[in-house]
Amino acid sequence: MLTHILGYPRIGSHRELKKASERYWSGKSSLKDLLSAGHTIRQQNWQLQKQAGLDLITSNDFSFYDQVLDMSLAVSAIPERYHPILLDKKGNAELDLYFAMARGYQKDGLDITAMEMTKWFDTNYHYIVPEFHKDQQFKLFSTKVIDEFVEAKNAGILTKPVLIGPVSFLLLGKEKENGFDRLDLVKNLLPVYLEILARLEKLGAEWVQFDEPFLAMDLSDKAKATYSVVYKEIKKAFPQLKSILATYFEGLRDNLDLAVSLPACALHVDLVRYPEQLDEVLAALPAKTSLSLGLVDGRNIWKNDYAKSLDFIEKAFKKLGKDRVFIASSCSLLHSPCDLNLETNEQILLPEIKDWMAFAKQKLNEVVTLKQLAQPETKESAAHLLAANQHSIASRKSSNRIHKTPVKDRVASITPADESRKSPFGVRQQKQKAALNLPLFPTTSIGSFPQTDEVRGWRARWKKGELTDAHYQQLLEDETAKAVRWQEELGIDVPVHGEFERNDMVEYFGEQLDGYVFSQNGWVQSYGSRCVKPPIIYGDVSRPQPMTVHWSAFAQSLTEKPMKGMLTGPVTILQWSFVRDDQPRRDTCTQIALAIRDEVSDLERAGIRIIQIDEPAIREGLPLRRTDWEGYLQWAVRAFRISSTGVEDETQIHTHMCYSEFNDIIQSIAEMDTDVITIETSRSQMELLDAFVNFSFPSEIGPGVYDIHSPRVPSSEEMLDLLKKALKVLPARNLWVNPDCGLKTRKWPETDLAMRNMIQAAKELRAIVESVVV
Numbered sequence: 030m031l032t033h034i035l036g037y038p039r040i041g042s043h044r045e046l047k048k049a050s051e052r053y054w055s056g057k058s059s060l061k062d063l064l065s066a067g068h069t070i071r072q073q074n075w076q077l078q079k080q081a082g083l084d085l086i087t088s089n090d091f092s093f094y095d096q097v098l099d100m101s102l103a104v105s106a107i108p109e110r111y112h113p114i115l116l117d118k119k120g121n122a123e124l125d126l127y128f129a130m131a132r133g134y135q136k137d138g139l140d141i142t143a144m145e146m147t148k149w150f151d152t153n154y155h156y157i158v159p160e161f162h163k164d165q166q167f168k169l170f171s172t173k174v175i176d177e178f179v180e181a182k183n184a185g186i187l188t189k190p191v192l193i194g195p196v197s198f199l200l201l202g203k204e205k206e207n208g209f210d211r212l213d214l215v216k217n218l219l220p221v222y223l224e225i226l227a228r229l230e231k232l233g234a235e236w237v238q239f240d241e242p243f244l245a246m247d248l249s250d251k252a253k254a255t256y257s258v259v260y261k262e263i264k265k266a267f268p269q270l271k272s273i274l275a276t277y278f279e280g281l282r283d284n285l286d287l288a289v290s291l292p293a294c295a296l297h298v299d300l301v302r303y304p305e306q307l308d309e310v311l312a313a314l315p316a317k318t319s320l321s322l323g324l325v326d327g328r329n330i331w332k333n334d335y336a337k338s339l340d341f342i343e344k345a346f347k348k349l350g351k352d353r354v355f356i357a358s359s360c361s362l363l364h365s366p367c368d369l370n371l372e373t374n375e376q377i378l379l380p381e382i383k384d385w386m387a388f389a390k391q392k393l394n395e396v397v398t399l400k401q402l403a404q405p406e407t408k409e410s411a412a413h414l415l416a417a418n419q420h421s422i423a424s425r426k427s428s429n430r431i432h433k434t435p436v437k438d439r440v441a442s443i444t445p446a447d448e449s450r451k452s453p454f455g456v457r458q459q460k461q462k463a464a465l466n467l468p469l470f471p472t473t474s475i476g477s478f479p480q481t482d483e484v485r486g487w488r489a490r491w492k493k494g495e496l497t498d499a500h501y502q503q504l505l506e507d508e509t510a511k512a513v514r515w516q517e518e519l520g521i522d523v524p525v526h527g528e529f530e531r532n533d534m535v536e537y538f539g540e541q542l543d544g545y546v547f548s549q550n551g552w553v554q555s556y557g558s559r560c561v562k563p564p565i566i567y568g569d570v571s572r573p574q575p576m577t578v579h580w581s582a583f584a585q586s587l588t589e590k591p592m593k594g595m596l597t598g599p600v601t602i603l604q605w606s607f608v609r610d611d612q613p614r615r616d617t618c619t620q621i622a623l624a625i626r627d628e629v630s631d632l633e634r635a636g637i638r639i640i641q642i643d644e645p646a647i648r649e650g651l652p653l654r655r656t657d658w659e660g661y662l663q664w665a666v667r668a669f670r671i672s673s674t675g676v677e678d679e680t681q682i683h684t685h686m687c688y689s690e691f692n693d694i695i696q697s698i699a700e701m702d703t704d705v706i707t708i709e710t711s712r713s714q715m716e717l718l719d720a721f722v723n724f725s726f727p728s729e730i731g732p733g734v735y736d737i738h739s740p741r742v743p744s745s746e747e748m749l750d751l752l753k754k755a756l757k758v759l760p761a762r763n764l765w766v767n768p769d770c771g772l773k774t775r776k777w778p779e780t781d782l783a784m785r786n787m788i789q790a791a792k793e794l795r796a797i798v799e800s801v802v803v
């Protein structure tokens with residue numbers, strides 16, 4: 030019986046990697062410093078796994094930005110536009126090329142856009158999308174996976190390197206032109222994988238983990254056939270190398286026959302997400318294959334219920350025998366915060382509730398303890414751990430902090446009238462045009478403005494008690510007033526207050542809702558150096574008092590323009606929190622929806638005429654298997670409608686979504702019945718608009734014209750081009766002009782330049798359209 034995890038968080042328990050990367054990017058430290066920060070984190074992670082007593086220790090789970098981008102660099106899937114970065118030998122290192130692909134490059138007379146970024150399955154982690162071309166050739170370029178294996182070996186640890194499997198790598202990418210299928214590139218790609226494996230084997234690697242999450246997704250026949258070919262070839266070339274084929278985030282379901290037919294030493298299944306699959310997997314597993322049981326939840330912070338896990342292990346033992354069973358985390362711990370022991374403030378995280386939790390470091394111990402409890406020879410000595418665990422599990426089940434009758438009663442008494450606006454969109458649009466009197470192509474932003482070190486510093490000092498409430502409030506009001514004046518000067522039609530008071534668009538709301546607790550250090554990587562600290566829902570959720578009204582009303586008092594109120598929607602609050610697992614997600618979501626509904630009413634009452642309810646995570650929450658979509662969409666759309674429909678026709682409801690891949694769910698998005706939707710589209714050159722060609726979307730739309738994830742400043746010409754593209758498929762009266770998303774990660778100088786260019790593009794578009802009309 031072997032224990033392992035599929036990967037460990039790489040940000041460092043105090044976000045050391047984030048800090049080191051940002052220092053490097055801003056020119057404040059050398060490449061050597063950054064490389065050394067990476068080295069330290071890897072060593073620490075290996076030592077942690079070793080000390081915990083795991084049998085297999087993972088390598089190549091470290092990444093300076095993203096593990097998919099690492100794979101692109103490994104196989105030289107480097108789009109041509111980046112070639113000048115290395116070719117002109119400006120002293121750039123491989124890592125500079127890598128960061129250019131991730132973040133764009135505007136230096137030395139070069140101006141190169143970043144690669145596209147999208148969500149990693151249904152998580153809040155983002156990966157960099159590989160770009161593929163017809164007949165693309167691959168070759169070994171970055172040797173990171175090999176270097177890190179050697180690095181660990183030199184430290185006395187023979188690791189299990191993890192690679193994104195070739196089929197998943199191809200499926201994760203995108204065809205940059207028509208006329209080919211990226212799966213056909215496998216014949217060019219596979220030799221590079223074989224070369225990597227040859228090098229690893231030569232260096233003494235015994236185990237390799239291939240992450241093939243797509244094996245648990247809906248697959249085409251062609252993808253299935255590709256799987257068979259690829260893993261047969263790998264087995265043929267390396268009959269001695271032991272491979273673990275890792276699936277996660279879903280069940281194998283209809284791919285079970287395929288999965289068990291692939292020649293791997295071990296198959297890993299996610300029993301947290303899809304526990305139902307154990308019996309059929311056990312029944313189908315070939316005689317020599319081992320099964321890695323993904324029992325410890327990599328996606329949530331609740332303690333593992335050992336009694337429940339031991340039942341699974343027992344079942345697997347009976348069928349397979351002890352030697353063919355592995356105990357593991359359900360997926361990589363990348364999605365877990367690092368260390369619960371760092372949560373020492375009992376006012377912030379009550380000890381009673383903390384006792385219900387486990388972060389990544391604790392999960393290592395859980396995996397190892399489960400093995401001890403499963404083996405007769407160690408069972409006795411670990412018995413006290415089982416007892417303590419069952420005590421925590423029982424304490425959570427019986428706690429009186431969790432269930433609140435008034436919240437449950439209110440959910441039960443929701444009526445159909447609580448789920449619709451008073452009039453249909455056409456009527457509302459007329460009334461709103463009259464009430465708001467906005468120009469054609471109104472300009473706006475998505476809500477946040479730069480969260481400077483200064484603003485974050487005020488909050489940090491306030492939290493430490495070094496600033497009084499009044500002083501902190503005053504500083505934020507000054508910053509808000511400055512932002513309102515700046516927007517007036519630029520001539521933005523629908524200003525926002527800037528969200529300076531928010532640490533994060535979800536954590537901020539969590540902090541004001543009952544039923545939530547927080548960590549001080551529970552950071553999880555979102556993309557690159559950016560992290561989030563998901564708040565934790567442990568009980569029934571309700572809103573004790575208004576959450577945003579002060580800020581919106583204050584900002585509105587400074588301008589005649591309609592100030593846009595800014596809320597996060599129920600699905601996104603759910604999706605970006607750690608969620609209780611003792612009731613269906615939909616029930617928790619409905620509770621949040623009612624809290625937001627009350628906030629919307631309070632904003633309207635305070636004179637706010639435009640309210641944006643952000644739902645960037647509605648797409649990411651979509652089940653990974655199509656057969657499950659409808660059920661989810663039904664409750665998610667209902668929750669949004671409960672939150673947004675308690676207003677007069679004249680009040681304009683906006684929503685905002687990032688990540689434009691929702692062509693398939695456009696009908697459901699229409700059913701959200703908002704007045705305006707702003708969406709991320711610029712990195713994909715307005716590809717999203719394809720959906721509108723076939724589907725006449727009922728409401729007004731702001732397709733993002735500027736990529737806010739990159740420090741690059743777009744010109745007004747390129748934004749005008751995107752707007753013209755949008756006008757081909759959208760009626761002029763419905764088109765808004767805005768960036769892709771909020772600007773909190775940007776600096777003020779680039780924000781000022783880019784927003785001025787954007788306003789200029791809107792003006793030019795108005796002039797063009799007016800000249801045509803006249």
Ligand SMILES: Nc1nc2c(c(=O)[nH]1)N[C@@H](CNc1ccc(C(=O)N[C@@H](CCC(=O)N[C@@H](CCC(=O)N[C@@H](CCC(=O)O)C(=O)O)C(=O)O)C(=O)O)cc1)CN2
Nearest residue numbers: 153485486488489532533534535555558559560561605774
């Ligand atoms: N939850 C969530 N998910 C999301 C998004 C989102 O906005 N929120 N957006 C998309 C992803 N985009 C993102 C964009 C930006 C950041 C981001 O800026 N994160 C910040 C942290 C934000 C935060 O919580 N800030 C806190 C804490 C800041 C902090 O680091 N404080 C220091 C002290 C600071 C000081 O002394 O000056 C500390 O705790 O050590 C605050 O402002 O109060 C970061 O990585 O730096 C994250 C995700 C999708 N998923």
Ligand SMILES: [Zn+2]
Nearest residue numbers: 645687770771
């Ligand atoms: Zn966004």
